[in-house]
Amino acid sequence: MTRTSPGATGTRGGAGLTSRAGVNAVLLLFALYTLIPPWWLLVTATKNKGHLFTTNGLWFSHFDLWTNVKDVFHQDDGIFLRWMGNSFLYAATGAAVSTAISAMAGHALAKFAFRGRDLVFNVILGAVLVPASMFALPLYLMFSATGLVNSYWAVLLPSVVSPFGVYLSRVYAAAAVPDELLEAGRVDGATEARIFWRLAAPAMSPALVTVFLFQFVGSWNNYLLPVLMLSDDRLQPVTVGLANWRAEFNNGVPYNVTITGAALSLIPLLIAFLSLQRFWRSGLTAGSVK
Structure with missing residues (x-):
């Protein structure tokens, strides 16, 4: 019967964690790429014309959506x-x-x-x-x-x-x-x-x-x-x-x-x-x- 050394098992486990982290990082980038434009649109739609370019484009400020x-x-x-x-x-x-x-x-x-x-x-x-x-x-x-x-x-x-x-x-x-x-x-x-x-x-x-x-x-x-x-x-x-x-x-x-x-x-x-x-x-x- 072939035995696997503890070091080899640890190496494979570490490689698996690294691979999983890489996949999650790529998925996170795609999620941000997808979600940031509609979020920016929503935030910008709540601002009046006087605050469009003078405030943070990704956060609410001077809420004026209904107007x-x-x-x-x-x-x-x-x-x-x-x-x-x-x-x-x-x-x-x-x-x-x-x-x-x-x-x-x-x-x-x-x-x-x-x-x-x-x-x-x-x-x-x-x-x-x-x-x-x-x-x-x-x-x-x-x-x-x-x-x-x-x-x-x-x-x-x-x-x-x-x-x-x-x-x-x-x-x-x-x-x-x-x-x-x-x-x-x-x-x-x-x-x-x-x-x-x-x-x-x-x-x-x-x-x-x-x-x-x-x-x-x-x-x-x-x-x-x-x-x-x-x-x-x-x-x-x-x-x-x-x-x-x-x-x-x-x-x-x-x-x-x-x-x-x-x-x-x-x-x-x-x-x-x-x-x-x-x-x-x-x-x-x-x-x-x-």
């Missing part, structure tokens, strides 16, 4: 509220339609055998690898030819297509929707549409929530497409509107108004994540007992 919020909603005749409504329209409608299309396409690719299925899936997989910004100019030329530029449709229509959503739905449907469940529905005389909506879609809910949130966040934060497609200020989402306010700093738009508006624009994203995370938990629990 800043009131100024945001009064700036330019209250257009911020319209920008928020436009962003919610683009993000929520686009994400909902995109999720439904992705779910149906992914289910069809996973559960139906037809000629060219692998080719279709490979094309979709290739589209996932193409940056969204590469589609901006072709979309502008196409919408310009059809008269959709400077309208809600110019931003809304591109947001309903999600190659990543189709890919994720296809992978999840293949793993989470048993063929026996679908066959049982057909034996009972249910139509394919009813089988999908009543049996397959609930089983795919964790993936569909992921697709919805990805699309919602992507549409909410979208800047390039709206600024390219829309010239009417009243059609702009909040991302473009805040950027315009920042550019007009020297023309009368206070910096604290722009910062507070940016902080307020994060609230719908937080609500979406907090309200939908239970579907992720239920999906993880379901997968652990299968």
